[in-house]
Amino acid sequence: LGFVPRGRQRTPKLDKLTKEIQLNMKNSAPGPTFEQDREAVRVRLQDIVTRCNSFPSGTELHVFGSSKNGFGAPNSDLDMCLAVPEGSDIGDPAQVMGRLAEDLEREGMLEVSARLTARIPIVMFTDGLTKIECDISLQNPLxxxxTGLLATYxxxxxxxxEIAYAVKRWVKAREINSPSDxxxxSYGYVLMLIHYLQRTPGSPVVPNLQSIAASWSGEPSKVYEGEREAKLRYVQHPTEPNSRVNCYYYKPKGEKxxxxxxDLSMRNRESSGNLLAGFFHYYGFEFDFRKHVVSLSPQMLEKDLMGEVHCWPCHLGLTIQDPFETFYNVGHVVKLWQFHRIRREFARAxxxxTEGGGLDMLCEKPEEV
Ligand code: GTP
Ligand code: MG
Structure with a gap:
């Protein structure tokens, strides 16, 4: 790779980095009214959907992605999806989303365009009032x-x-955050980060929220308070009507x-600077991408095993298991040559x-090739 891995250790340099990471989040994270402001846009759009009569009554517009997952920025796009009541027939999805695009244009939305033949049809536009970039997809409950799972993490x-904001700044600056290229x-990088934080040396920074009910069973019964309320939830798979997906995760209900x-997280006392360096070391030098799958599952999944269980073709590149759609590779968009670039970026980072460069140097624009 051209980079020599060094042992990970706590150094004064990384304490300085921790301060930079904290400042970076302060500068990048949106203000306290962010979610409320976006909710106001959603309410206006819900009104258009309801009035225009293209969808069955009871159709709901939901927000997902970085507007709600805790990793958003003031300029993040607003991802939304329509949930049509169970059992209602909307006819041809491409046609109905085409009508939605016309309705939105008539109601003052700007630069409306649509991808109607995609796995999940989608309409893209800019909100005329706030100028926020929006997209609306159809039936995307997962x-x-x-988004709720990431928000809980x-x-x-x-x-x-703190680390996620630094990683998002780094991937954008180094031009490795564009599925169309x-x-x-971003979703894939956040999953990679959570996988790492579940495996930090000593104590994990985050537990496994999808198996926490089982792993906490030996503890006092109080631990079950949240679990009892979070029922086993199943949703219909959007493109495979006969398969159901288990969407359970532990969602704390109150402050307690x-x-x-x-408290669990506090058992790990590493600084954000050390953890960020550890994240880069893990994927730059430790993780065996040929053999292993990046996954939030408690075991380390091996590609061969995945082939057996989920009939995935075993391939050389980046494999990231979706936490709910366990047969879906979030990394399937990554071309092999880009994957090698991404790995080199981890090593460079x-x-x-560790040579004392701060966030600015980490996020320098790459040289033209
Ligand atoms: P930025 O837009 O870069 O700020 O980040 P983001 O958090 O909005 O991430 P991204 O645009 O990558 O994805 C938005 C949301 O779409 C994610 O939070 C997921 O809920 C969903 N999503 C994105 N990619 C996938 C995917 O491959 N599979 C599934 N099931 N959901 C996805
Ligand atoms: Mg987004």
Missing amino acids: AVHN AGCDVRVR GTLS ERGRLK YTVL
């Missing part, structure tokens, strides 16, 4: 659930968000339960940080 410990989505999750 995105709403995985984000709430486990402040370091999760064969690199990885949130505190319990925070580790070297930059």
